[in-house]
Amino acid sequence: MAEHHPSPPSPYATGLSGRCPRCGQGALFDGFLKLKPRCSACGLDYKFADSADGPAVFIMLIAGFLVLGAALSVEIAYEPPIWLHLVIWLPLALVVCLALLRPMKGLAVALQYANKAEEGRRRT
Template sequence: MFKGYLSLRESCPECGLDYSFADPADGPAFFVMCAVGVVGMIAFMIFEFTVHPPVWVHFLVTFPVLAAMCLSVLRPFKGWMVSEQYFHKAEEATFISVGKHGEGYGWRGQAERAAKAAARDKD
């Protein structure tokens, strides 16, 4: 699936699936930063309240641990996002209501407008 650390191949070497549909963009990084941030902050607080290290120890321990956690989880999350795009047939958003402004049913008169739309569609 990957040809580098995070670069996708053009197609799957096993089955030939074209990966041109896949565009996870920054999604994996967002989820990884949120998850690792929560876990990392909990670990940081436990480390702080149990060991009481000086600030320079936090710089030497906490930042490399957070970076290693982010980098180790980023690739599986990107693979997961690509597989979810394939499974759910995700694609670029399209607006089918262009030129049909005001034809929604809204809160009032829904039944009447639905009947008019059904009659208009029959003609």
Template sequence: MSETPPAEWPRLSTLSTGLRCRCPRCGQGPLLKGFLTIRDACPVCSLDYGFAEPADGPAFFAMSAIGVVGMIAFMAFEFTVQPPIWVHFAVTFPLIALACVLVLRPFKGWLVSEQWIHKAAPPEWASLGKHGE
């Protein structure tokens, strides 16, 4: 009985699979369960998601991107309309917070896809000298 060789998977766009929160190998299976929890494996191609550890990366990129765009919109709104401060507390700040939450999933999917494509692994340290002996 001969074994079939492992299937060759085409390299998919990390932007496409990441923003859709799909498996970085097959592009079909869902990457996340719930809002931000990474699945154990892909239900379609059985890719083990054990390599995926984006840590605080999605939050950093979400806050940075929305922070820049949000502050531009905030300043444009402030300089053109000149609303009272309570309007910013009631409208502008909640919109910025909501936008940060809404882009967390796509950023997390994108970072996991990038980790898969670039074969990210935990760092391995080796001493070249007699350090620590």
């Protein structure tokens, strides 16, 4: 009789929600950005996960594009003083970056698991 293996959960759904990439149940994070040592539901060891600076780079590009585009639109339409730009856009940039950081790191870890990505090694 054939053994039935359930299909793995979507890496996008588990990563963006901060869940285990294997079972989709256990929490991925212990704190804001620190990964737990292992999944509390299925026991998957998270030692394979190394998102490095990838999520931060993508977030800076996305947030920079959004915030700078909005700031340029406001400047062209209303020409507010520079202090008003600083009051509006610096906090917005901070909020956008912090809001995206955890989901993007979770997504990077989930995609690493789904694609069996690991550190490159030289053939000898």
